[in-house]
Amino acid sequence: MSTLKKTVKISGHGIHSGAPVNMVVRPYDKYGIYFKRTDIENSVPVCATYDNVGETKMRNTTIGDISGAHVQTVEHLMAALFMAGVDSALIEIDGAETPILDGSAAEFYKDFVRAGVTGGKIKKIVVRRPVVAYAAEIRRNMNVFSRIKWWIINTVSGRKSNGYVKLEPNDGKSLDIIATLIYPEKIIGAQTYSYSFNGTKKSISVFESNIARARTFGKYSEWEYLKKHGMARGANENNVIALNNAGDGTLNKTIWPDEFVRHKIIDAIGDMYTSGGFVVGKLTSFKGSHALNNLVLKKLFSDSANYDIIE
Ligand SMILES: [Zn+2]
Structure with a gap:
């Protein structure tokens, strides 16, 4: 298992919704990248795995059921986590879509590398x-x-x-x-x-x-x-x-x-x-x-x- 050495906060707006969104990426002691919607009461963290990918709305990857507590456009964030070597994280997010930032993976990646990663290699x-x-x-x-x-x-x-x-x-x-x-x-x-x-x-x-x-x-x-x-x-x-x-x-x-x-x-x-x-x-x-x-x-x-x- 490998996770961040410290919490990373990232804010921006969703590319599809245009809505402002705040995201907190926390170190986690459970294997997997989990998303938890903090704007929905009692929402349960959902693991970002292929079998939890909801209706892929044409041009993004969505985790969770689109009618429930889902998070859209996770792909650039997932790429950054993978490249930074993070396999365990809890991502708290107060909206339905990750911040698009500059449309690439660079900012996410830099933030994760800056925070530092501890643990072994991804399986x-x-x-x-x-x-x-x-x-x-x-x-x-x-x-x-x-x-x-x-x-x-x-x-x-x-x-x-x-x-x-x-x-x-x-x-x-x-x-x-x-x-x-x-x-x-x-x-x-x-x-x-x-x-x-x-x-x-x-x-x-x-x-x-x-x-x-x-x-x-x-x-x-x-x-x-x-x-x-x-x-x-x-x-x-x-x-x-x-x-x-x-x-x-x-x-x-x-x-x-x-x-x-x-x-x-x-x-x-x-x-x-x-x-x-x-x-x-x-x-x-x-x-x-x-x-x-x-x-x-x-x-x-x-x-x-x-x-x-x-x-
Ligand atoms: Zn893309």
């Missing part, structure tokens, strides 16, 4: 057999309402959905992520980025310098639609890379031309951490999504021959 979940999750499966499992919403968003954005996320065995030492994005917008186009984490200082410093600061992104013309439907209300040019309407540029500056796909690496790291451990295997994310990351973990854990747990 390993070693992939033994390949598992694949396809976008078509997600669509099939949606209710009619979600399917219509999905269709509208994809029609508006012009995206085709033939994505998949695959987990397969590798050298047994690292999480090797290869992410590919394909967007009709020229400024993104086709981008691929790879990152390997094996617990060494070197792999951590690659995350710090090349990935942690990559921000989430959105098309400026979609904001109005999303805002009307209760999403992206807290999105602004300080926390989202805003694509212009022509799709050939951005309204704010990007850190790297491929910042878009680098951000997908953060999402993948955060989502893989809902496994409850360090997933050791090769992760191929082709036009991936939070829903696909969740489905691939469900498939992995559906058969104990698919993985080994090494404490």
